[in-house]
Amino acid sequence: MPYAAEGRLSHDPIEGGIEITEQQYRQGLNGVLAGEHVQIVGGAFFVGPLPVVEPEPEPEPTPDEIKAQRLEQNNSAYEAATGALTADYPQLEKDTWPTQDAESSAWLLDPLGASTPWIDRAAAVRGLDREEYLRRTLVKARQFVIMSAWLTGRRQGYEDAIKDGGDPVLDYQLPVEVLLELQAVQQTVMAAPTAQLREALA
Known part of the structure; x- marks a missing residue:
């Protein structure tokens, strides 16, 4: 049984990871080769680009x-x-x-x-x-x-x-x-x- 965690795929258990299907495992490998990222979103497996995190705006100077x-x-x-x-x-x-x-x-x-x-x-x-x-x-x-x-x-x-x-x-x-x-x-x-x-x- 394959496993996935944030940014990782394995056929061995991963601490903090979740079980995925063989189809998801192959999807994850293909995604990584295409420059995408393995993610666990809300406990579910997902492969896609990393979300863009908007930087915190600089505080207005006093x-x-x-x-x-x-x-x-x-x-x-x-x-x-x-x-x-x-x-x-x-x-x-x-x-x-x-x-x-x-x-x-x-x-x-x-x-x-x-x-x-x-x-x-x-x-x-x-x-x-x-x-x-x-x-x-x-x-x-x-x-x-x-x-x-x-x-x-x-x-x-x-x-x-x-x-x-x-x-x-x-x-x-x-x-x-x-x-x-x-x-x-x-x-x-x-x-x-x-x-x-x-x-x-x-």
């Missing part, structure tokens, strides 16, 4: 969860935008930026007497005039301040809106007026006479 998701998306977009500002620089070079900034700032205050040993060496190895290197450093430092301040203010503004229940469209693309300001900084720093540079950047 207002607090929605707010948390939007805050996380805002922070992620901000990190991507700010990360792009320094993405082309290796970490070791970024670690030297405070030194470069301090030396270029000292030179801006005292072009004749400032000590700039790090920049002096880097400029010599690179094959650049010392003042050229200092001016380029000033440009990058001033531009970074402008861009990071704009991006940070943008993030904080979005955060305020989200906390107030809003759903702002996140846009961290620098606007035209900021791009023009960056260009003006470069032109001023690179073109102004050394004696007038500090005043020009005030």
Whole structure:
């Protein structure tokens, strides 16, 4: 006497299975070969496709969860935008930026007497005039301040809106007026006479 259980056929007793006829056994074998499944439905033998079980619907997020998701998306977009500002620089070079900034700032205050040993060496190895290197450093430092301040203010503004229940469209693309300001900084720093540079950047 053949037997059947969920997904199984046998001529030997199956724990938890039921007795079936030889005809049902052959039907079951043919069904399995055709990709169907042996099932016991209400204690009765059945061969057919597995029933499609609809997944449980995801619970609707709470207002607090929605707010948390939007805050996380805002922070992620901000990190991507700010990360792009320094993405082309290796970490070791970024670690030297405070030194470069301090030396270029000292030179801006005292072009004749400032000590700039790090920049002096880097400029010599690179094959650049010392003042050229200092001016380029000033440009990058001033531009970074402008861009990071704009991006940070943008993030904080979005955060305020989200906390107030809003759903702002996140846009961290620098606007035209900021791009023009960056260009003006470069032109001023690179073109102004050394004696007038500090005043020009005030």
